[in-house]
Amino acid sequence: MPPKSDFAHVTQLNVLQFLTAKSTRADFSIEDAGMQLHIEAHAPGVYRLRCAQASVLLDEKPGARTRLHTELLLARQEAVGELAVSSIPEREQQGWRLEQGDIVLEISHSPLQFSISKGDDCLLRSDPRQALSVVQTESGEQVWRLGLDLDGDDALYGLGETAGELDRRGQRVEADHPQARALPLAWSPKGWGIYVNSLGRVEHDLDTDGSEVYSIYLHANILDIFLFVGEPAEILNQYTALTGRAGQPALWPMGVWLDQAPGQTVAATLDQVRQFRQSGLGLDAVQLADPAVYGFQADKPAFEWDAARVADPRSVLSDFQEQAVQVAAPTFPGVLADTIMFTEWEDRGWLLMNDEDGSAHVFEGCAATAGRPFALLDLTYKDVYKLWSERQRQAFDEGLGAPVCDAQYDIPDGITARGGESGAVLRTIYPMLARSALFDAVAGHKTPQEGVMVSTDLFPGVQRYAWQRGPLVENSWAGFEHSLRTALSLGASGVHVQTHLLGNSQAPVQGMTPELYIRWLAASVFSGNFSFQGLPALLPSAFDDETQALVRHWLQWRYRLVPYVLGLIEDAVRTGLPVQRSMALAFPEDPIAHAWDTQYLLGPALLVAPVLEPGQEAKVYLPAGDAWWDLNTGWRYEGGTTWTVRAGLDTLPIFGREGHMLCLGPLAQHTGEFNSARLLDEVWMFGMPEHSPVVMRNKIRVMQMQGSSYIKGLEGLRILPSEGLEVKRRGAEVRISRIR
The missing domain is CATH 2.60.40.1760 (glycosyl hydrolase (family 31))
Structure with a gap:
């Protein structure tokens, strides 16, 4: 101030x-x-x-x-x-x-x-x-x-x-x-x-x-x-x-992601994808590493792929798609400073210009440019905005799944865009315009407007876009907690989804023990989404057979949760509530709960208490006003109580909120195996159902009469009632009542 x-x-x-x-x-x-x-x-x-x-x-x-x-x-x-x-x-x-x-x-x-x-x-x-x-x-x-x-x-x-x-x-x-x-x-x-x-x-x-x-x-x-x-x-x-609220992502981004390690070849990444498939590990998307893989040619206003990394884009994208994997690739809204396009667009005034002499401002190199100096397109000028957006759409027409673009640059004072913006206004508006242009390219022409643009940028209205990438953190228990806290703080700020990175390819890996790896993975499974890191030391194959078996166990959970998590994102479009909800957000009238600020609600039905330190015991606070059902034991606990629970590496302290249901999908290795006509496989009940479940694109309604719950929309599904309840099917209707 x-x-x-x-x-x-x-x-x-x-x-x-x-x-x-x-x-x-x-x-x-x-x-x-x-x-x-x-x-x-x-x-x-x-x-x-x-x-x-x-x-x-x-x-x-x-x-x-x-x-x-x-x-x-x-x-x-x-x-x-x-x-x-x-x-x-x-x-x-x-x-x-x-x-x-x-x-x-x-x-x-x-x-x-x-x-x-x-x-x-x-x-x-x-x-x-x-x-x-x-x-x-x-x-x-x-x-x-x-x-x-x-x-x-x-x-x-x-x-x-x-x-x-x-x-x-x-x-x-x-x-x-x-x-x-x-x-x-x-x-x-x-x-x-x-x-x-x-x-x-x-x-x-x-x-x-x-x-x-x-x-x-x-x-x-x-x-x-x-x-x-x-x-x-x-x-x-x-x-x-x-x-503003987010549009809906497609189905494939909800599956597991793999981030290419810095300096890794595309061929090596494709081999890793094949290893995932051979090991029975779920996977849906690969994110290529910086620097930018595609962008403007040095001498023409047309996009081209980096031939040193992707010699034949259509062939490479086809190779990944044969493995049922989509590709996200980094790009940036600018041109390198030592190119013909830089000189031509500086003359046109299409780049951000210095006030002092009218020259294009040259930024120091960044990860997207491999350290080479660059200039930023002036996206406040509609012709430049339109050109960049249209070129991006061409990349998707070639088969690209999603762009990766961080455009929140520290633009210095002394630069005025063509629209008149400068200083703080220009620093704020620039990533807004970049993400808007990418949305127009990826999703704006589709009905419904499905698609994701991967970015870490934060700006007013960022929650209009469905995908926020988590921070780079240490490969340590502290790094794990760091990632969790950023997701909960962004959710409290209106952002619907922050994805997590399971480790960091750019940090020392010595701290990533098998125990930490599984605890981090388990919590990430019960979130908006996450990505494995392509560094060999951070892949499941780097660990022993027991740890790899636990990875398979948790990835099965991830794909079973996809209908629920995507339903939460659909719910966010209607309510603004994030996928991961802090205790203060979910239980404002319970001040004791606020102190347990690494617990969270995953949607309305599940309370998750990640294990954030070594050991198999964890303390959990169950908020007042509800009863809670332990997913691991089936036991019921009253709210307003604190418990010490035992959680092996194949379990996580998770509790279902009484009156709610959890709808799960089938086992799968990628979302392409989902049957769009039958996305659900099983229903878990936490006491007598009182609330219609959150679930992707399924209309399931709960009605209560005469001490029973009547539910339509569960035809053919396996239903697991809580203790003391019985299930009776009556045609297309399911009746849940007390056992007599």
Whole structure:
């Protein structure tokens, strides 16, 4: 944040006057600052606050660039809520109530303050010491400052990736640089959330000084924030409905992946695929390693494959497809600096250019360019965006399964894109445009829009894309936990799926013991997805026969879980809930559960407690409010209890939530063996069914009558009831009742 010594002028927003109210919005004037404040019921339980100079807020004809920025940030722009506005005359200071049913936003002035309540409970209030102000820095930059009061026990979640505690309180997040790994949503289990809707620089001071204030600094001309009220699941629902949700991946990405090791030949990787098949190990996809395997020719604006690695692309892709394996390959949105295309496109202005002399900015080499200097395409220019997207589509027409592209570059100040973006805005918008162009190439022309674009980039709206790749970590127990925590923190930030890497080909492998390998694999099986690493020392074949047998055991589980996990992704499209859900997200009313922050819910039905240290005993906390069934023993436990369980390497502490069902698919070595007309094979019940199961593209409904559950959609499946229940089939209907 700007140091206080850099504050040339601070304008505290005080004198608030009511102007007008409509069914969805109330407008106020801030006369002492020449500004207006618009408060909108954007959706049920969602308030939007926009503050700026009146001329800016009342501009009814924004430019094309402003409209593009709005579309990149918001999937739903029109307000769909209703607002009732009334004054609060009994107050010493004038105030107003903006009501949405039992949710009330109260606002007053001198100084300008607000609070949000639900029923009789005040959930959030602005801090009277900071409230809302505009800071003018010595450099002339305008910075909005907003302070929110925190109670002593308020926890804060979201705001992007972290490998530490999921509760972000006490941290500082500066969102305009790639290394920050930041996302814009923050929420509290107390029942409120906040989203700063901006491409500009946003800084979150989450009570780093112990003053019990959450301070937000926004570097922009307009303050635009959304306030959410509800349980965390409802906050994610409203946030993703507002900012966008993922499309559906196809079936094959749900199978097991293999990442090519750096420097490995394609022929060697194909041999590894054949070894997987011969060993009876499941596999569906291969990701080729950096550098980029395909991209622009040195002298023509057409794509070509790296002939040194892939001499005949169609033949190579066909060889993998004969093994029922799809290929994902790295690419990047730029050209090498020592090529004819660099010179030609620099003259055209198609590359990101330096302000000082108008030359194309040359970036230092990266993994995608094998260390060679390069320039980035100016994707803010529609002709360049279209060209890159169309060339990408040609690669898929040749048989490529998915692109791999990290485009979150640390673009320095002093570069202005053709669209006028620079600084933090350009750093934020560039990976957004790159992923959007790839989506247009891979999935945009399909019905339904199925496809994945593999990337680690984080930016506002990243949850619109179905596949987020996990971080590179150490080959150690700490690395295993690091990968798990990043997945849970991203899920709490609105990202539906983070995949895991089973080890790291670029790190020392001595720490990867057979025990760690199996524990890591078991937890990865019960996640969105994961990938093996192609380094021979990290492949199953590097371990003893007993360990390889355990690998086969867990891969069988993975393919049986595919209908459930893909059903969770389909559910995320409707609800915004991630595949892996932290305890604070899933059980906000159980503060004890929040401390067990390496446990998680896989969807609504399964509680998973990964074993994160050597040994065969693990402690598990079963959240209050539900009973839980041990998948390994069939025993039932009451919630709100802590247990020490024994888990051999062929088991994992997993508990089914009472009232739910787990639908499993058949044994398979790849998703091509699935029968699309019969994706399910078996149903496990955890007590009397009360909830319709989450399952891919199957409509199974549970109805309850006279103490029994009646289920349609389980025809021909094997059903395993819990103890004390019996199953009776009645034509196309299954009746579950107590044993008499």
